[in-house]
Amino acid sequence: MSQMQMEVTRERQRNKRTMKTSATNSSQADESTAPVEQDPVAIETKDLCSWYGNFQALHDISLSIPKNKVTAFIGPSGCGKSTLLRWFNRMNDTIPSARATGHVRLGETDLLDATTDVVELRRRIGIVFQKANPFPKSIFENVAFGPRLHMQLSRSELSDLVEWALRKAAVWEEVKDRLNAPALGLSGGQQQRLCIARAIATGPEVLLMDEPCSALDPASTLAIEDLMDELRDQYSIIIVTHNMQQASRCSDKTAFFFEGRVVEFASTEKIFTSPDSEKTEDYVRGRFG
Amino acid sequence: MSVNHNNATETDSPVPRSPKDLQSQLRGSEKRISLDHIFRKACVAIAAVSVVILLFLLGSIITQGVPSLSITLLTGTPEPDAEQAGAWPAIAGTIWVCSICALITLPIGIGTAVLLEEFKPRNRWTTKVFSVIQVNISNLAGVPSVVYGILGLTAFVSMFGLFDGPEQRQNHLEIGATYYDQFTNLASDPFMSMGIEDAKERYFLAPVASASLPPTVPKAGMTAFEYQGDELIEVDVIIVGPEDFPSDDPEELSLSIDASAIPGRISEKAWYYFSLPFGRGVLAGALTLMLVILPVIIISSQEALRAVPSSLRDGARGLGATSWQVVWNITLPAAAPGILTGSILAMSRAIGETAPILIIAGIVYIRNAPQHLMDSYTVLPLQIYNWTSRPQEEFHSIAAAGIVVLLLILLTFNAAAVVLRQRMQNKTR
Numbered sequence: 001m002s003q004m005q006m007e008v009t010r011e012r013q014r015n016k017r018t019m020k021t022s023a024t025n026s027s028q029a030d031e032s033t034a035p036v037e038q039d040p041v042a043i044e045t046k047d048l049c050s051w052y053g054n055f056q057a058l059h060d061i062s063l064s065i066p067k068n069k070v071t072a073f074i075g076p077s078g079c080g081k082s083t084l085l086r087w088f089n090r091m092n093d094t095i096p097s098a099r100a101t102g103h104v105r106l107g108e109t110d111l112l113d114a115t116t117d118v119v120e121l122r123r124r125i126g127i128v129f130q131k132a133n134p135f136p137k138s139i140f141e142n143v144a145f146g147p148r149l150h151m152q153l154s155r156s157e158l159s160d161l162v163e164w165a166l167r168k169a170a171v172w173e174e175v176k177d178r179l180n181a182p183a184l185g186l187s188g189g190q191q192q193r194l195c196i197a198r199a200i201a202t203g204p205e206v207l208l209m210d211e212p213c214s215a216l217d218p219a220s221t222l223a224i225e226d227l228m229d230e231l232r233d234q235y236s237i238i239i240v241t242h243n244m245q246q247a248s249r250c251s252d253k254t255a256f257f258f259e260g261r262v263v264e265f266a267s268t269e270k271i272f273t274s275p276d277s278e279k280t281e282d283y284v285r286g287r288f289g
Numbered sequence: 290m291s292v293n294h295n296n297a298t299e300t301d302s303p304v305p306r307s308p309k310d311l312q313s314q315l316r317g318s319e320k321r322i323s324l325d326h327i328f329r330k331a332c333v334a335i336a337a338v339s340v341v342i343l344l345f346l347l348g349s350i351i352t353q354g355v356p357s358l359s360i361t362l363l364t365g366t367p368e369p370d371a372e373q374a375g376a377w378p379a380i381a382g383t384i385w386v387c388s389i390c391a392l393i394t395l396p397i398g399i400g401t402a403v404l405l406e407e408f409k410p411r412n413r414w415t416t417k418v419f420s421v422i423q424v425n426i427s428n429l430a431g432v433p434s435v436v437y438g439i440l441g442l443t444a445f446v447s448m449f450g451l452f453d454g455p456e457q458r459q460n461h462l463e464i465g466a467t468y469y470d471q472f473t474n475l476a477s478d479p480f481m482s483m484g485i486e487d488a489k490e491r492y493f494l495a496p497v498a499s500a501s502l503p504p505t506v507p508k509a510g511m512t513a514f515e516y517q518g519d520e521l522i523e524v525d526v527i528i529v530g531p532e533d534f535p536s537d538d539p540e541e542l543s544l545s546i547d548a549s550a551i552p553g554r555i556s557e558k559a560w561y562y563f564s565l566p567f568g569r570g571v572l573a574g575a576l577t578l579m580l581v582i583l584p585v586i587i588i589s590s591q592e593a594l595r596a597v598p599s600s601l602r603d604g605a606r607g608l609g610a611t612s613w614q615v616v617w618n619i620t621l622p623a624a625a626p627g628i629l630t631g632s633i634l635a636m637s638r639a640i641g642e643t644a645p646i647l648i649i650a651g652i653v654y655i656r657n658a659p660q661h662l663m664d665s666y667t668v669l670p671l672q673i674y675n676w677t678s679r680p681q682e683e684f685h686s687i688a689a690a691g692i693v694v695l696l697l698i699l700l701t702f703n704a705a706a707v708v709l710r711q712r713m714q715n716k717t718r
Contacts, residue, residue, distance in 0.1 A: 091607060096411050122609035129607070133600035136623050145618070146608040195604070202608060 039066035042206055042236035043088055043125075048102035048112075050083055052095065057083045059260045061102070065206075065253075070228055070237045072247035072268065075257030076288070081240045084257075085208050087111070088238070089125040090118050106206070123150050126199030130211040132191035134183035134198075139166075139175050142183045142194055146202035161201060169197035170227050189220025196227065200235070207231065209239040213246065225250045244284055248272045256280045350696070354689030362690050366656045367672065371683035376691050379672035381658030382571070383698070386668055387640050389575035390582070395632060397579070398586030399621075401426075402628075405587075406594040407616050430584035438645030441577025446649050448566035465562035465661070469494035470505040470552035472513070472526075475535050475545040489543050491515060493526055495552065504554070507546050562661040569650050570663035577645045582635040589631020593624040626710040633706035637699050643670040669695050 043065040050058035058080045065071050073081035083092065090111065092098040104111040111121060123146075134142050143162040147153060153161065162179070166172040171193040175186070183194055192212060199207060209228075213221040221243075228237055228250050241247050247254055248268055255265040256277070264271060264280045275281045282288055365375020405423060410416040443449060452462070477490040493513040495505045505511070509528045514521045529535050530548040567573040597620050605619045621628075646668050652675050659666045667675075669691060676688035 089607065091603065094603070094606065096409065119609045119611060122607055127607040129600060129603060131600055133598070133604040135601060135604065135619055145605070145610075149608060149610055149614060198604075198608065 039064075039069065041065065042067040042106070043111075043238075044103075044105045045084070046103040046105070048084070048087065048100060048104060050080070050087060050092070050098065050100040052083075053097040057260055058087075058100070061262055063255060063262060063265055065236060065238060067236050068232060068234070069252040070232050070239060070250055072251035072254045073238065073240045073257060074242075074244065074247050074254060075263075075283070077242075079257040080260040081255075081257045082210055085127075085210055085238060085240050088206070088208055089122050089127055090116070091127060093118065119149075123202045124204055125206040125208060126202060126204035127208040127210065128192070128195050128199050128212050131215055132188060132195050134186070134191050134194050136182070136184055138180045139183045139186070139194060140179040143197050143201050146198055150202055165197040165201035166194075168200055168231070169193045170223065170230070171197060187220075189216050189223055192216060192220065192224060193227065196224070200231070205236060207235045207237045209237065211240050211242060214242060221246070244272075244286070256283060258283075347696075350689050350692050353686055354691075354693040357686040357690040358693060359690075362687060363694070367654065367675075371681060371687055374676075374684075374687055376669060376672050376687075376694065378655045378658050379667050379669045379691075380694070382655070382666035383640060383668045383670075385571050385659045385666060386574045386578060386646075387636060389571060389662070390578040390639055391632075391636055393575060394579045394583055394586055394635075398583050398632070398635075399590050399628060401583075401587045402590030402594055403616055403621070406591050407620060408612070426584050426587050429580075430588060433644075434581045434642055435644045435648065437577055437580040438648030440580060441573060441645055441649045445567050445573040445576045446569055452566045462565040463500070463563070465559040466500075466564070467557045468497040468500050469514070469555050469557065470497055471555050472507065472546045472550050472552050474526075474543050475529060475547060476539075476543040478547075489539075491543050493524065493546060494521070494555070497554070500554070500556070504552050507548050507550055507552075513546075558661050558663070560661050562663050564663050568663060569653075569665055571659045571666050572662040573649055574646055574666065574668070577649050578639045578642060581642055581645060582639050585635040585638065586632055589635070590624070590628045593627025593631065594620060596627060597623040626713045629710055629713070630706060633702055637702055640699060640702070641670055641695065643668075643674055646671055647674070669698075 041064045043063075045061050045063045048058055048061040049056065061080075061084060073085065075081050083098075086092045087100055087104055088106075088111065092100070100112055102112070106121070106124065109116060109121075135145060137145070140159075140162055143165050144158055147158060147161050163172065163176075166175060171190055174190055175181075175194075183191065186194060192215075196207075196212075213224050216224065225246065228239070231237060232252075239247075239251065251268045253266065254268045254271040256263045256271060256275070256279075258279055264275055264277045266275070271280060272284050275284065361373060361375050363375065363380065364377050365373060366378060367376065368374045405419060410419045472493045472495065474491045474493065493515055495507075495511055495513050497505060507526075507528045511526070511528075513524055513526045515524045516522075524544065527536070527541060527545045528548050529545045535545050536542055567576075601619050601623060602615050605615045610618065650665070650667060650671065652671065653665060653667060655665060655667045673688050673691040673695065676684045676691065679685075
């Protein structure tokens with residue numbers, strides 16, 4: 001077991017070294033050749049493999065998640081899309097049997113490095129879960145929780161920040177008169193938007209959404225989708241969804257996952273109209289999954 | 290048998306039978322509904338039995354005890370006369386032992402529960418250690434409390450005899466005790482004070498550096514103190530040798546000490562007095578009760594922590610909270626009502642616990658409330674036990690009154706728990 005881990009870390013170090021050299025090479029190459037118009041990258045994964053115990057959940061994932069765009073991960077249940085999402089802010093650390101090799105880069109930092117400051121990482125990459133999980137505290141305290149962890153704020157700064165986040169998450173009008181009421185008294189859709197407000201209150205660059213609408217009614221789903229549309233200017237949003245319409249409605253790029261591999265990663269339009277892979281076409285047409 | 294049957298149905302009808310085919314097999318619901326009624330009534334009857342027994346016990350205690358309830362019972366000391374007997378030392382002892390027990394047990398118990406629930410083991414070795422701890426805690430919860438009494442006697446009262454030796458009590462560790470040698474003056478000697486009526490009996494205290502020193506020999510110019518009211522005042526004493534004649538002056542006679550007088554060793558203990566081994570003191574009692582209720586507190590706290598949905602932990606973690614921040618800000622507040630309920634129930638058990646205290650404190654005659662952690666004490670259940678075991682009828686009724694007091698303390702405790710829990714839940718839900 002420990003031998004295996006050592007091998008993994010050794011491999012990781014080796015990869016890092018080779019990657020560094022390749023990075024310098026490519027930058028030199030970029031200067032020489034004509035620059036290709038490319039989206040700025042928020043998160044980049046390279047040869048990411050992930051295991052739960054002996055089960056390999058992800059195989060060699062190499063993706064570039066564009067900055068300030070909505071990226072959708074689609075695919076049948078158990079295809080690894082949530083696993084990948086949870087590696088982006090190391091939520092998989094809470095699962096003892098989960099481990100990964102390869103690279104996930106956010107700017108200059110490799111997220112999978114053992115030395116990565118996970119606390120700071122999670123401030124920069126917020127996450128919204130499938131089921132709304134407001135803390136059993138007041139609405140205000142829920143939104144203030146994240147900022148309190150990371151910043152030293154005065155009372156007025158904090159309440160400004162809370163209002164900003166709630167406005168941004170489009171729940172301010174509904175809750176402004178009862179900020180001290182328990183958050184669990186809100187409706188499901190309001191709770192989920194509160195969770196989004198909570199996630200953006202720490203000032204993240206990337207927002208991960210793990211099936212944020214799967215437990216919501218159509219009206220609330222629509223509200224969340226509108227909200228994502230509003231937020232895409234400032235945040236890179238990655239959304240995992242089982243809802244094909246949702247992916248086609250609100251994402252710019254879509255990745256189709258199947259059995260732990262990325263089958264196709266392209267613009268949403270292409271994925272839903274003329275995908276390269278037959279498997280993708282079958283899936284988006286609803287023939288399986 | 291069943292295999293044959295299956296084969297038979299397969300050959301008889303290749304298509305499995307649907308509910309429609311089996312409609313003839315429907316049994317009416319009246320029978321089941323009437324059975325349901327019977328079941329409900331049986332439940333009520335069984336519940337009623339325990340309530341009736343409880344009411345009967347309460348009724349008999351209250352009718353016997355309430356007439357003997359009096360201020361004397363609450364504030365008095367246990368006198369041999371039942372009319373004047375009170376339970377104040379026992380009530381104070383119960384408060385001392387239980388509050389110290391709570392102070393020690395709650396952090397340890399809740400801390401252990403947090404460790405076992407929130408910091409799950411990450412490798413096979415720690416998993417094994419954790420499961421051994423878990424099994425032991427569950428087992429310890431079922432151990433009779435007498436056993437804990439015996440354990441407390443060895444571990445806390447005598448500390449495995451580690452501090453016993455040929456010098457015995459003289460060598461043991463002590464903090465907060467000052468020793469004095471107490472002399473009586475010549476005026477207390479009836480022969481010396483004969484005819485001198487104004488001479489008063491007085492006691493003088495000569496400080497001693499350590500308990501193991503030999504008795505002080507009275508010498509001219511030695512420092513001596515005397516209690517005047519509550520204060521220790523230094524006095525100049527006159528040492529009268531075998532050759533000297535004591536003065537006739539009553540004032541001087543009362544300040545005189547015989548040079549051959551042998552003092553008595555007494556000690557003054559501060560409220561923070563501490564010694565090893567603990568002896569039959571309050572601290573030993575509290576630690577023994579800790580052993581009794583620790584498993585209960587750990588298990589109930591674990592249950593409460595387990596009931597906190599893990600989505601809350603994920604939520605906090607996803608915002609960048611550290612393990613400590615998750616536990617302190619999210620998990621513990623969410624589990625607090627449950628932890629509190631379990632702790633209060635455990636404390637109620639500690640208050641009523643008699644057997645271990647009987648073993649480590651014994652039935653002793655205590656006239657004063659405990660003054661420090663090592664002071665001897667008695668508790669209310671023990672006092673009640675003491676009174677009930679006497680032949681006189683009057684003592685039985687003050688024992689009943691004592692039970693009423695004990696019940697009132699327990700009820701207040703439980704009521705406080707309910708109120709606190711309600712308040713916490715209102716805050717969050």
